[in-house]
Amino acid sequence: MTAAPPDHRLIDGRKIATDILRECKNYTDEQHALGRVVSICIGDVPETEVYVRNQARGAMRAGLPFEQVNWDANITQNEAKQVIQQMNDDASILGMIIQRPTPEHINIRTLQSAVHPLKDVEGMNPASIGNIVYSDVALAPCTAAASVELIKQTGLKLEGLEVVMIGHSEIVGKPAAMMLMAEGATVTVCHHLTRSVAMHSRRADVVVVAVGNAGFLGPDMIKPGAAVIDIGINQIQDEDGNFEIVGDVQTEAVTEVAGWITPVPGGVGPVTVAILIRNAIVAHKRQIAAGWIE
Amino acid sequence: MTAAPPDHRLIDGRKIATDILRECKNYTDEQHALGRVVSICIGDVPETEVYVRNQARGAMRAGLPFEQVNWDANITQNEAKQVIQQMNDDASILGMIIQRPTPEHINIRTLQSAVHPLKDVEGMNPASIGNIVYSDVALAPCTAAASVELIKQTGLKLEGLEVVMIGHSEIVGKPAAMMLMAEGATVTVCHHLTRSVAMHSRRADVVVVAVGNAGFLGPDMIKPGAAVIDIGINQIQDEDGNFEIVGDVQTEAVTEVAGWITPVPGGVGPVTVAILIRNAIVAHKRQIAAGWIE
Numbered sequence: 096m097t098a099a100p101p102d103h104r105l106i107d108g109r110k111i112a113t114d115i116l117r118e119c120k121n122y123t124d125e126q127h128a129l130g131r132v133v134s135i136c137i138g139d140v141p142e143t144e145v146y147v148r149n150q151a152r153g154a155m156r157a158g159l160p161f162e163q164v165n166w167d168a169n170i171t172q173n174e175a176k177q178v179i180q181q182m183n184d185d186a187s188i189l190g191m192i193i194q195r196p197t198p199e200h201i202n203i204r205t206l207q208s209a210v211h212p213l214k215d216v217e218g219m220n221p222a223s224i225g226n227i228v229y230s231d232v233a234l235a236p237c238t239a240a241a242s243v244e245l246i247k248q249t250g251l252k253l254e255g256l257e258v259v260m261i262g263h264s265e266i267v268g269k270p271a272a273m274m275l276m277a278e279g280a281t282v283t284v285c286h287h288l289t290r291s292v293a294m295h296s297r298r299a300d301v302v303v304v305a306v307g308n309a310g311f312l313g314p315d316m317i318k319p320g321a322a323v324i325d326i327g328i329n330q331i332q333d334e335d336g337n338f339e340i341v342g343d344v345q346t347e348a349v350t351e352v353a354g355w356i357t358p359v360p361g362g363v364g365p366v367t368v369a370i371l372i373r374n375a376i377v378a379h380k381r382q383i384a385a386g387w388i389e
Numbered sequence: 390m391t392a393a394p395p396d397h398r399l400i401d402g403r404k405i406a407t408d409i410l411r412e413c414k415n416y417t418d419e420q421h422a423l424g425r426v427v428s429i430c431i432g433d434v435p436e437t438e439v440y441v442r443n444q445a446r447g448a449m450r451a452g453l454p455f456e457q458v459n460w461d462a463n464i465t466q467n468e469a470k471q472v473i474q475q476m477n478d479d480a481s482i483l484g485m486i487i488q489r490p491t492p493e494h495i496n497i498r499t500l501q502s503a504v505h506p507l508k509d510v511e512g513m514n515p516a517s518i519g520n521i522v523y524s525d526v527a528l529a530p531c532t533a534a535a536s537v538e539l540i541k542q543t544g545l546k547l548e549g550l551e552v553v554m555i556g557h558s559e560i561v562g563k564p565a566a567m568m569l570m571a572e573g574a575t576v577t578v579c580h581h582l583t584r585s586v587a588m589h590s591r592r593a594d595v596v597v598v599a600v601g602n603a604g605f606l607g608p609d610m611i612k613p614g615a616a617v618i619d620i621g622i623n624q625i626q627d628e629d630g631n632f633e634i635v636g637d638v639q640t641e642a643v644t645e646v647a648g649w650i651t652p653v654p655g656g657v658g659p660v661t662v663a664i665l666i667r668n669a670i671v672a673h674k675r676q677i678a679a680g681w682i683e
Binding site for chain 1: 517523583
């Protein structure tokens with residue numbers, strides 16, 4: 096008996112991530128000294144554990160020093176900001192990640208603004224996001240950049256491509272839309288106030304879904320042969336009471352209509368981590384170029 | 390004989406500008422001291438004269454001190470940057486405008502980045518633009534903000550509105566798209582690589598055109614009753630050799646189909662100037678809130 100052939104409609108995020116991390120490893124192997132990436136959790140946030148673990152693993156595969164720190168849940172906004180500013184000045188720190196969610200009294204956006212753009216490996220500082228508008232996508236928000244990377248993997252030419260982005264968050268929808276425009280795509284951004292999402296998604300060459308709603312996108316919402324990029328990560332309970340992770344797309348049904356589709360898990364998730372690591376490498380090159388480190 | 394009644398399809402940019410400037414004047418009348426807005430021209434740039442004159446006039450109507458400075462065409466990038474940094478620290482300066490175009494050896498984007506966000510009345514610093522992505526539109530690029538203002542004047546509800554933006558420049562198209570999304574519109578951004586602009590523009594409730602191409606948008610490209618916002622400012626020569634300013638829209642023909650249309654001149658131009666002045670007022674409030682001035 097031979098194994099079933101791979102389904103070429105499924106875009107393999109793990110393989111793409113492996114390729115990106117290998118490239119990063121080639122770079123780190125050549126360096127004699129590298130600062131570390133610091134992951135900051137504020138308070139006790141079990142939700143972030145799996146993210147942090149994956150990031151640490153990705154860093155290890157890329158040969159990048161990674162440190163996880165936990166700040167007390169009662170740290171004040173000012174204290175947190177001061178520590179971040181000290182980290183900006185610390186040449187042994189390559190970049191910082193501020194894990195979400197943070198305690199309610201913490202204004203995460205102000206903290207993200209305090210991370211120097213050259214150390215903003217998450218691409219979350221408003222100045223980093225502003226640079227995307229100027230088509231400078233070097234340190235882009237990781238999930239947004241991952242969705243662009245996954246579209247490129249289909250082999251579709253981005254110039255003139257009709258892309259419909261469903262979801263207009265600051266972390267994914269808006270920056271991904273800007274990045275896709277920079278690549279020449281015609282982009283429509285739909286969201287909860289859009290009159291008919293299907294009217295848009297049905298005419299698209301590529302549909303990117305980031306709404307956080309399990310099974311939101313069904314097979315009647317896409318054009319045959321379209322590429323579907325599923326950004327959703329939703330925890331649901333099956334009939335037996337077991338938890339599982341699913342995306343925003345009815346993957347099985349949509350696969351019958353789509354030309355390409357990213358699975359969940361194993362699609363955008365691993366690529367997002369790999370982009371974070373790649374951002375750290377880009378940050379390293381930029382810090383050298385800026386004379387911050389040798 | 391009675392005068393012809395006004396054409397209610399035409400959106401009167403001059404009236405909107407007058408209303409905005411009057412509000413600004415109400416604010417400046419209450420202040421005992423106000424810093425000045427400094428307009429910086431680098432080199433001898435006759436194209437900017439009319440803009441600077443209109444800005445100076447708008448500032449005067451709003452009771453805002455305005456100073457025009459000319460820097461030598463041979464100023465180096467570093468010298469220019471240093472002067473801007475001194476201006477950031479000068480409490481008597483409320484904000485700066487860097488007139489375009491600049492000489493070729495000047496990197497205008499780096500200069501715009503050097504303007505502190507609290508003094509960036511043009512809204513051109515990448516950090517200011519990044520804040521738009523975060524739906525913080527207080528100091529937005531003036532022309533983009535003007536196009537949003539003009540749409541609001543139609544009385545159309547922005548939530549769920551189908552808007553097609555033609556042109557994806559950093560100054561107008563992209564930031565306007567972000568601002569419209571923040572207001573709840575569904576936005577498609579078309580540009581020179583879009584397969585069929587008409588396919589998009591014909592289904593839109595509002596079409597915003599910013600391509601810099603006289604007569605680009607004809608009556609066959611819009612849906613009856615749509616609102617058309619014309620951002621173009623093009624100088625053309627008529628049959629008698631006289632120069633005139635026209636927009637990107639075939640205004641007369643499109644007026645027969647459109648529900649609303651902005652004339653050129655007298656549409657987006659005066660509103661853009663008024664928004665610049667309003668940005669200066671917002672900057673003043675923010676500088677007080679930040680403790681920079683009293």
